[in-house]
Each structure stands twice: as structure tokens, then as C-alpha cells.
Amino acid sequence: MSGISRRRFVSGASAAVAGAALWPLLTPSRALARDRALALTAARAVRIEGTTLEQAAMAVGDGAYKRLAAGPGWPLVVRGDVAGAASGRDDRRTGLASFVQFTDMHLTDTESPVRFEYLASLIDSAHRPQEALTVQGASSLIERVNRVRQGPYTGMPFSMVMATGDNTDNHEQLELDWYLTVMSGGRITPNSGSLTRYEGVQNSGSARYWNPESSLQDTYKAKGLPQIPGFLAGAIRPFDAPGLSVPWYTTVGNHDDSIEGTLPDLGLLNDLYTGSRKVEGCDAATAAQLADALQHNPAQAVTLLAKLLTSGGTIRTVTPDERRRPFTPTQFAQAHLNPAYTGPGPVGHGFTQDSVSSGHLYYTFDLADGVLGISLDTTNRAGWADGSIGTAQLDWLESVLKSHSGHWYDTSGNRVRGGSDDRLVVLFSHHTSGTMGNLLPDPYHPFEGRHSGSELVALLQRFPNVVAWVNGHTHANRIIPHGHAVPERAFWEINTASHVDYPHHARIIEIADNQDGTLSLFTTLIESAAPYRTDFGDTSDPGLAALYRELAYNDPYANPSGLIGTAVDHNTELLLTKPTA
Template sequence: MPAYSRRHFLTGTAAASAAAALSLLTDGRFASAAAADRAMAASAARAVRIEGTTLEQVATATGSGPYKRLRSGPGWPLVVRTDLAAASSARDGRRTALACFVQFTDMHLVDTESPVRFEYLARELGSAYRPQEALTVRGASSLVERINSLRGGPFTGSPFSLVMATGDNTDNHEHIELDWYLSVMSGGRITPNSGDPARYEGVQNSGSALFWNPESAFRDDFKGQGFPQVPGFLTASGSPFSAPGLRTPWYSTVGNHDDSIEGTLPDLGLLHSLYTGDRKLEGIDEDEAAKLADALRNDPAQAIAHLARLLRNGGPVRDITPDPRRTPFSPAEFAKAHLDPAHTGPGPVGHGFTASAAASGKLYYTFPISEGVLGVSLDTTNPAGFADGSIGTAQLKWLESVLQSRSSHWYDADGRVVRGSSGSGELIVLFSHHTSGSMGNLLPDPHHLFEKRHDGNELVALLQRYPNVVAWVNGHTHQNQILAHGHAVPERAFWEINTASHIDFPQHARIIEIADNGDGTLSLFTTLVESAARYETDFGDTSNAGLAALYRELSFNDPNATPAKRLGAPGDHNTELLLAKPGKR
């Protein structure tokens, strides 16, 4: 399908056709290809521009074999969601832009040669090993290139005020992974390799059939499913390159993989010597794998002990080059690294974190998105372990104090209206790693044993008491999903916007625009974007561009992943989310 522009649409299509096409956008279902074309044309007509977004084109699988190649396919049209407010027909002509920003999430920059990884559990835990993981740093840099190439939001035309990365920026909270992340975001020279700089020392040249061995002719399980042999892949993936860095100010939110061992086990300092050691476990028998996988799901303490024993006495174990840069970072060190002048880039200094955060390890804060719109970044990780999250009482009370200080009125727990004394009435957008549905981990924080933990239902209930909360933006699930909260009471309504990861296919980021429609409603536009990598791959091309393209294609073909589920439905892609303005609900 050609990329439509506003000019093409307005000069080639009658207004009546546009109105008919707009009526098709309410649920994203189309009876025919012609209807889909009309919907796409109508979407383009409403946009300032669509180039570089999934409104224009989308990575699409082709071929009949088990390994699919990718190509450029038709873009996804805008889906108007009126779950929380009705849409007036004249709103486009009255619209005023209020905010425009970008969400990155779940980049999982991976030190694939680290001794403390569980690749051998891939059949039990699909995320333990991904064939594309040696390319995460280059893939993230390609995403930065895409954002740098865009001039602003597709529906308001406003330039981006910021990029927010909503957690799991690193995969195993190692200092070297954090350095790669900060360099990807702010720019700089990166060598995505640890241990011996002259060779690769991970599972992808182990000769084990469990893993894709890209440089070898050995027929591993992945090649049995059509994965290619790519000479020079490992050397090229670990070679130095210059990351351009964002041209837009950026902020960080912390995720469970930034906080815990492989995002699952509490980091109590017990495995630090193993992180920096010279032994890497590359396989265990099926019984041991099942026991370790079960412990990772149900008993973090047992899993730590089990892993330590396997590294000392299990097999096969590979001798690797020790590297002190693999030492895990603490929450305070995470904040401190963001304050390093070498990583200031386009700013702001600290990227949301202050010297106070670096001293205390409290990784939640507020920041301006635009005039009249406030951002709130939460820390939903639980240091007790497990992937899912929650927040402690101290943070919940802090959040409530922020909401009250910016609100002209709110509701108490009994539903009575409370008038604020000096609230500014700013719109509020929350950011966190975890979603409302993945905040059920109420284990006591080992650093604050007597502090109560609070789940996603409690957080939703709190947010619904403050009418100026318009959105909660998050990641973690590696899936596109948009939820409407507060159907029954418009005054208490807000949207939860969950975006897929940038390690697993579809490797999306999201542009979010907030606009005042001039009729008592707001529109939140949520447009998905892919990296700047081309869709077609060439297995003989190990240049930066070639590897970035291969990163996407390998992620689509990962046998342990579920691309169709992660994509989400049309109503989770490019949407216009209607919401009554605070005070008008």
C-alpha cells in the first residue's frame, strides 16, 4: 500500500468518502481490503504526517517455510476508542496540542557472555535465551535513529518534548549493560562485548544444539527450523560502533531487570563473585533444568543456592575471561550513573534522578512533560524478587501528596469531593515499568521488612480519585495493550497504555500526543513506531545496518516467543483515546 499524505488524500478523495471511512475506525475490523484502504486513507487525512510510523508501513512476514523473512507491509490505520467519552465530528478542526512525547520500553540490553544467565532454561522459560540477544545494543541504537528522524507527532505535528524509557533498560542489572544503555540514549562509542575483547565467549558458539550457533555449519535446533548460517556474525555483533544518541531530552524509569538477577532473583550480594568470575554454565540435564526453573518461579532463595551449586559443580562449564564490569549495580548506583556528565547528552542532568536519589536509592520522581502536563515516574520493582511488582507505603503516600498538590479537587476514599487549596489543575501522566495487572507481588521488601506493599488494584483506585490523571504508561508484559479504567464514572476515568518490548517482536516504541479538542474532551493519540532498520535482510551483510535488520527478523522467528500475542489487537496499536477533560466529566 502506498504511504498516503494529507495532500494526496484531500486532492483525491471527497469529504463524503472521508466521513464514511472514519466510521470504520471505531473497532479496527474491515470487511474488505477496500474498506481497509479507505480507513488508512482517512487516518492519513487526519494526520499531519505518517512517515516513519506504523501508520505508513509495518514489518510483515513472508514465505512458507518455518523461518519467515520480513518485508514492508501495509500500515495500521487509526482506531478511535470511545470507551470513556464520545467523539464529536468537528474535533479535528478545533484541536490544540498539549503534549507530545515518546515511550521506549523493555530494551533489555544483554551481556550475553555473563556467567549469571539461564540460557539453558529456554525450553522451560522462553525469555532465558533469544537468538537475537547479541544484537540488542545495535537494535536499540537503530530505534534511537528512528526517533531522531521524526519531526514530531503524526496527529498534532508537535515536536517531542522527551523520551521516557519505562524500565528493563538492562537485562541483568550489570554495570556494563547500564553503560551501554546510557551510551545508546546519549550517544558515544560502544563495544557490546564483555570478557575477552578479541573473542566471543557465550552460548552461541558452544556447539550445543539448544542454541543458534550462527557462524557454524553445525545443524543445531534453530538451523533445523530454517535459521541461517551467518559467517562473521559474532565478531561483528561484538565490534565497536558509534551510537548517535537521542536528540531529544530523555528520562529513565526502573524495571525489575534493572533491579534483580535476571529480573527474577533478589540481589542480596550473594552472587557477585559469580558475575565477575571465570566459569559459565552452558547446559544442565532436563531434571536439573526443571528444578531450577521451578525454583525461579516459586522460591528465589532456593534458586540462588541451586545456581551457585551448578556453577561450581555442574556441567558443561566453560572457562571464560573474568570481567569486573559485570558487577551488578544497586538502585543508588543506577541513579548515580545517570548523573555522570559523560551521559548527559541532550539532558536533563540526571535524566530524572537527583543527587538525593543517588544517595537514597529512591527511584521515583516528578518531571515536566510540557506546560500544564506533569509526568510522574514510579518505582514498581520489588527487591524481594520475582518478575512482577508492587509499591511500598512510603511511595504510595508520596504519590498521593503529588496528586493532591496538583489537583483542584479530588475524591476521598468514601467518594466525597475534596477541594484543593492551591492545586494547579495540571494534567498528570504516570509512568512505571509494571502494569496494573502485573503488580501483585506483595512479598516484603528485604530492605524495609515492616513496610506494607500495595498492588495494582490499590494504585488504580488511588488514581481514580484524581480527575486530572489522564494516562498511565507502562511496559513489562512485552505486549501492546490499552485499557480503559473508569467506564461507569467519567470523572474517575483514565487510560492505561502498555507497549510491547524492544527485544521481542514486534520491537515497538510509542508516540503519545495529548490534545484538547475544544469541546470538553481530550484526545490521546498512541502511534507505534519501529526502528530505522530496513525490513529486508541479507545474511551476508554484517554491517551495522545489516545487523539491525537481522535483529528484527530473528526476533520474529524466535521459537520460544509468541509474536501474534505480543502484537495486540488493532485497538492496542495506533489509537485515538477519547477522555473527558477534568472539570468537564
């Protein structure tokens, strides 16, 4: 379907909106500049409804706890870092692809014994006040995609949704079942252990956690978080997930691969996962020691955790649950092939029976006519959060790129004639180029080399038809160009914020041919369909999804301003030189 364009682009717009998303206090002149930028954005788009081009969440109020409301939209920023922006391209543009990226949903079994909530003040991701609502929040995001349905600049219907890793929080089978059901649609009970009550830290009576249903003045309430009667009962209530109405694919992340995304899973803690002993606290010195070990010494962290469970920790007895057992890479692929989770397709959502047999969680797929998608596995099963890529996978990737490139460059910079199946390429991974420095040997392939993000960038720059690398992991919005020096070999790295930490974004990505020797990649952020305004007396599914967003903004250990990015990382038009035959 061709892109639909109605109006001509006005040059110089990017300068007017460079700081458009950072206008908390508007002077009259800045308000006028914003309004003009928004008007221009709307004029260039086919439609903006349901996107952050139309409106975006905004904090209001003077108290410690900030409420959210619908704020003005964020304008389009044109980025000509690697290619110029010619006038009149809106009228010539042809859409090539339109799809959506989800990332870092972290669907969380908050009642699991193998969690580190008591380290929240030291590691902000160890516990989030909103995390009991991850399933409801993800379902609300899917509602948004089902309503928007098409790219705002090309008008093309979405061909697919790609979830770029950390789909689960602690790689438990139960969390994987929730993820697959959320994506495909169906009945979910977001609860584990006892099916009649909540058994996590948020009704522990410990002042170190937010106890939402209690009048206890815990440390979170001291920072403004409210008391919400019925919150936990609503959080574990069964509900019907709508599921996506378009095909979807999965990329694996470190939280889908290891214990809390950090510790190597060698099968040593399975009995702790499924057992009845949950640590809810420990002394400050032990907490500091464990937090440091989780980030620097995984083996020591396993030892410390086992010690806490036998002595020295505050232990809560919870209902054992075999569904909490961690899954292996093979089981991850196999679960995607279950017909109960096919939803709108495709069967396996990128994984095949070969994936199950080999354990290789990387693959190719047809993203759109003339556009190839490649999903990589950048996790390292040696542990730690950051990633890398093995030699076998890197060699496989190079062979795939050679097979689908009209020409490419060897390592000496010589141009080499390629094959006839010349397509644009979009790469997907969990980790970013800057978070692929974990070169520890994979314990399951100890003699295979590991390769960094810079090595992967160097490989991609040899293939002019690579236009984008889309990823997550950092929980932040950031878009960076690679290859300024040789525009033909440049591509864009598009990193999108998570859907567990505020700002809870997903991203629409469109590729368009401007018919002037350039391509445009449009990146448009979307938020869930939940209301912006919350009601502490509303624990309906939409009410909980709204609370999910607002609680994330108010997490006292999080840093929303550091994750949201700037205007150049939000709604953008990224120019590229079109690869030649």
C-alpha cells in the same frame, strides 16, 4: 505549539478499522476497507512518515524461517470507551504534549556467567537468538525517533523520551553503561570479557543453541534459522551510537533491580558475575527444577545455581570482567548523573543527588506546559518478576497528586477543593496494573507494607486530572480504560510491547484538547529505522539491526502473535472527558 489539523473526521471510522491490523489474507472487500481506513488515517494526520501509520513489518514466505518485508500501514482506531467522539474536532484540536515511550530494551551482556540460556525451552526469555544485537537494535530505534521528530496528529515536536524499565537485562554495570551511551550517544563496544572474541553460548558448539557462524545443525537451524558467517564478529564490533536528539528520562524495571529480573540481589552472587565459570548446560531434570524455582522459589534457585557452578553443569571458562558487577539502586541513580551521559539532557534524566542519597528511584518532572510527569518504582527487591509499590511511595504519590490537582475525591467519594497548580498528569511505571501482585516484604524495608496494582488504580481514579498510565513489562501491546462508570475520573492505561521481543515497538503518545469538553490521546507505534529486508551477507550495523528484528520474529520459543496485540492496542485515538476546574 498548536496541533495542526487539515480535515474533518468522518464518523464511524473505528468500525471500519477494528480489525485492520489483523488482515494477513485480504479478500477484495477487506482490502477496500483497509485502503479506505488508511486514506482516512492519512487525511487526519499532519504526517505519517516513519510510523506504522505508513507501513509496518509483515512476514512473507512459506518456509519455516519467515522473512520480513514492508507491509501496509495500520489505520487509526478511535476508542470511545469512556467519552464520545464529536465530529469536527480535528479542526478545533490544540496540541498539549507529544512524547515517546521506549520499554523493555533489555540491553544484554550475552557472555555473562550469571545467565540461564539453558532454560530457553522452559522459559522463553532465558535465551533469544537475537539478543547479541540488543545494542544495535536500540540504536536503530533511536535513529527512527530522531527522524520522525514530531507527533503525527498534533505536529508537536517530541518533548522527551521515557524508557519505562528493563533497560538492562541483568542489572550489570556494563549493561547500564551501554544503555546510557545508547541513549546519550557515543562509542560502544558491545562485548565483555575478552575484547577480541565472543565467549557466549552462540559459539559453544552445543546443539541446544543457535550457532550462527557454524555449520552445526543445531536445534535452531532445524527450525529454519540460517547460518550467517561473521554474525558474532559483527555483534561485538565497536560502533558509534547516535544518541537521542531530545531529552530523555528513565524508569526502573525489575531487570534493572534483580538477577535476571527474578532473583533478589543480596550481593551473594557478585563473584559469580565477575568470575570465569559460565554454565552452558545441565540435565533435563535439573533444568526443570531450576526453571520452577526461578518462578516460585528464588532462594532455592540461588542454591541450585551455585550447585551447577560447582558440579553437575556443563561449564565454560570465560574471561573474568569486573564490569559485570551488579549495580545497586543508588549506583543506578548515580550513573545517570555522570556528565558523560547527559546527552540532550536533563542532567540525571529524572534522578537527582537526593535519589542517590535516599535510594528512591521515583520522581516528578515537567512533561510539557501544564502536564506533569510522574515516574514510579514498582520493583520489589524481594525477587520475582512482578512488582508492587511500598507505602512510603504510595503516600508520596498521593501528596503529589493533591498538590497538582484543582480538585480530587476522598475515599468516600466526596469532592475536595485542591490547589492552584492544576495540571494534567501522566504516570509512568514498569509494571502494569495487572502485574503488581507481588506483595512480598521488601528485604531492605521489611516492615513497610506493599500495595497492588488495583490499589494504585483506585488512588488514581480519585484524581480527574490523571489522564494516562504508561507502562511495559508484559512485552505486549495492550490499551485498557479504567473508570467507565464515572467518565470524569477515567484514565487510560497504555501498555507497549518490548524492544527485545518481536514486534520491537516503541510508542508516540500525544495529548490534545478537542475544545469540546474532551481530550484525545493519540498512540502511534513506531519501529526501528532498520531495513525490513535482511541480507545474510550484510553484517554492517544497519544489516545487524535488520537481523535483530527478523530473528526475533523467528525465535522458536517466542510467541509474536501473542505480543503484537490487536488494532485497538496499536494506533489509536483514546477519548477522555476533560477535567473541570
